[in-house]
Amino acid sequence: MRALKATYYDGKTSKRQEVQIYFDNPRQLRVSGLAHELSFSLSEVRIAPRVGNTPRSIYLPGGAKCETTDNDAVDRILEHRRSGGWHAFVHKLESRLGYVLLALVITVASVWGFIQYGIPAIAKQVAYSLPPAVDTALGKGSLSALDQAFLSPSELSEQKQKELRAAFAAMTRDLADEHSFRLEFRKGGAVGANALALPSGIVVMTDELVALGKHRNELVAVLAHEIGHVTHRHALRRLLQDSATVLLIVAITGDAMSITSLSATVPTLLIETKYSRDFEREADRFALGYLKENNINPRHFADILSRLEQSRPGESDIPDFLSSHPATKERIKAFQSAS
């Protein structure tokens, strides 16, 4: 067998010495070219696993090592000893383009599948098994924070407020749900015509939205949608899903980038808006179910949605995949076809 050209480092100083390694006996390794020839049993020697075509280290007893660039020769010897182990398997994966492409497809498919189905399903299970008290803790302080930042006191008449609160109370009374529901009115200002559900069960409706409603049932439909958010635990599920996504992205790309790097934030943002759209669809389905059950024409929801869209020009230009809500046209169509 031919000699393996290598460089010997004794581990005590940084001196280089060119040597030849011989594997002339299946259980022996001989290093020649030094002042004294060295001979070791192969079981005393540790050979570093192969990484690409980087120089390979052969660690000798006593801290010395040999470094060689002849990776293939080392592999042949290891194969002979059948001791490449799973490192050799990893290298085999890395060196065959076919395997690599297969790996790529499996990777993309499993990440996609996990994000599409796995994370939402797990988050749903976890959220539903937690008591509504968690939602209350989650929403604590949200309303006062909103009041400070965007909202101002409502200018709606007592009469109108009372009327809507009564409707809201009737809607939530028979619900098998332990959230403490409450309807609040605020002047939206910059927020405009909008309604939002806080995790604790508080639903906030802006004066502007009330003004936009031409029929009482339109506002009932909006309230049903917001109740859907609360009863399906969307705030808690969003928190769980978004955290899981961040962890997943970091686990996968941690090798390449860190949490705070911009490139890692872009995919998480896209996934978060996707989850948000799914929640909107679920809340829409809840509203549709409620309207049908109470013999209210689903058209009412479609009507106020299209008026909402007209009141906010320009927003429909945002492509679907970047938006936190599904395209309004799609939502309107769903309610129109049900009416």
Add this chain to the structure above:
Amino acid sequence: MEAAVNAAKGQVRSDDRTRLAPASPFQFTGKAGEYFKIWIVNILLTILTLGIYSAWAKVRRKRYFYGNTLLQESAFEYLAEPMQILKGRLIAFAIFVVYLVVTSLVPPVAPVLGLAFMAVLPWLVVKAHAFNARYSAYRNIRFDFRANYGEAVGVYIGLALLAGITLGLAYPYYAYRRSRFVMAHSGYGITPFTFSAPAKAFYMIYLKAVLIAILGGVVVSVIVGMLQAGLAAGEPGKVPAYVMTLFPVFVIVVFLWVWVYIKTASANLVWSNTALERHRLRSTLKTSKMLWLYITNALAIALSLGLMIPWAQIRTTRYRLENMALLTAGDLDDFVASQREGVASAGEEIADFFDFDVGI
């Protein structure tokens, strides 16, 4: 050991006559195609093992980059074991989960936790550098890093606060002391690195950065002003909206330029003033080239949905290393190994996980 030191002195004397030390450039032999395969298999196995393989993945990645870095035909070597890294990662992961849960359930606690992280930062810095140094080797001699915690607190908390209090005036001094702390406490075997950059040089970098920012601001204002004036002259009162959206784009370019300038100039300054006995390092990176690399990397990664990450890493590393050289005074045969001492990976992994900038 004495013999080695004497031998080193002898070479120094003989080389003094020539004055101009021969430059040994660092070589990087990594290939994007080859690394892509390692990278994608790392990702696949990491997913299949629910993240546990990431420790093995890190070792393979590090070994690929170290093993492809050559100086005078000898390669660098990364020697950490995956199990050590896995332990550190599990600790970092646990801290991250606790942080996520606590901050989302009790948001007011977030700043308190932030302060707690600041307090452990010096410890992280020392541990991370010790881990990285002691598990890196060249010619079978390991690097070393030894620093006491007290000094780290002084630099990373004391001087950081001073930089804040003085509204940034002391920041260049803080940057100087950070680099000095890292370099002067590093060693190769028993031989310490020496760091000779003066604090003044750091002030010059930041002064120039401020000048670039001002100049950039003026140029951007003039361009946008001219655009506005030109368009308004044609059709009064109707300046298209895109002119105003151009403004932030220009501002970002100026900021990026300043940031890359500071990074590049600091790296050149620090490396070129670091020496191992009489062997000096030299770094000759160019700001314009680095900026070009960053911008094209970001574009390529975004357009390929991340698949060009390996390519970006390889070309950036190649540029950095090919502009680094060791000005050798004699051969590199006489460095002596130090006593081996282990260090846990937790510091390095926590710093890595939370992206604390513990670099120079």
